[in-house]
Amino acid sequence: MPDKVAQPVAVRVRGVVGSLIGSALLTAVACASWATVLHLIRLPVTDSTGRGLLYVWRGHDSDWWRGRGVGVALVMSFAALGWLFWLGVRLVCKPWRRVVTVIAVAVWLAGAAVGGAVGGLAMIYVGGTLTTVHGPGGVTRVVTQDEFDGDVVEVYRPVGRFTYLRESDDGGEVSLDPRRGPCSITGEPSAGNLVLSCGDTSYRLH
Numbered sequence: 001m002p003d004k005v006a007q008p009v010a011v012r013v014r015g016v017v018g019s020l021i022g023s024a025l026l027t028a029v030a031c032a033s034w035a036t037v038l039h040l041i042r043l044p045v046t047d048s049t050g051r052g053l054l055y056v057w058r059g060h061d062s063d064w065w066r067g068r069g070v071g072v073a074l075v076m077s078f079a080a081l082g083w084l085f086w087l088g089v090r091l092v093c094k095p096w097r098r099v100v101t102v103i104a105v106a107v108w109l110a111g112a113a114v115g116g117a118v119g120g121l122a123m124i125y126v127g128g129t130l131t132t133v134h135g136p137g138g139v140t141r142v143v144t145q146d147e148f149d150g151d152v153v154e155v156y157r158p159v160g161r162f163t164y165l166r167e168s169d170d171g172g173e174v175s176l177d178p179r180r181g182p183c184s185i186t187g188e189p190s191a192g193n194l195v196l197s198c199g200d201t202s203y204r205l206h
Helices: 002-041 062-091 094-125
Strands: 053-057 129-134 140-145 153-158 163-166 183-186 195-198 201-204
Touching: 002 062, 053 062, 053 140, 062 094, 129 183, 140 195
Parallel strands: none
Antiparallel strands: 053 163, 129 140, 140 153, 153 163, 183 195, 195 201
């Protein structure tokens, strides 16, 4: 008889421990995601002279990664919250369990709907298009263009492994349009006559 009683208790304890571990893992991933987003937000946007900085990793800038990070962080946060709600409901006595369950599910669904909308907008509208162009002598430039009407184009040159400095000194806008055709760099670096061209538009590099 004692063995029959101890067995369900052991199963219940294992279930609780497993649930706590799952909740801890989801919470850890959510916290790591938010920490990454915070780090990207706190990156310097200009250097000591006031010129804009751009951070690029795996073909995308920090704005793009921040938007995706917000989406992932929200998903993990609501997954962890839902798991905690489920654990909490199991601790409520049976007469009130159904009411608490309905309230918890309603709160979670409302929060998930808002969070999903925010995360979706962040993933869609944060960041613009980015084109990396390589030229003679190892010259590299990154051309960015806004996602809306495409009239804001900026040219950046590398100053670090993931860091690029804005080269254009006229407020960032240049007479260049990556949508007009493939981009290329022509000229000789030693002669100082490098030209960045995209289709029939061009920009003289400094």
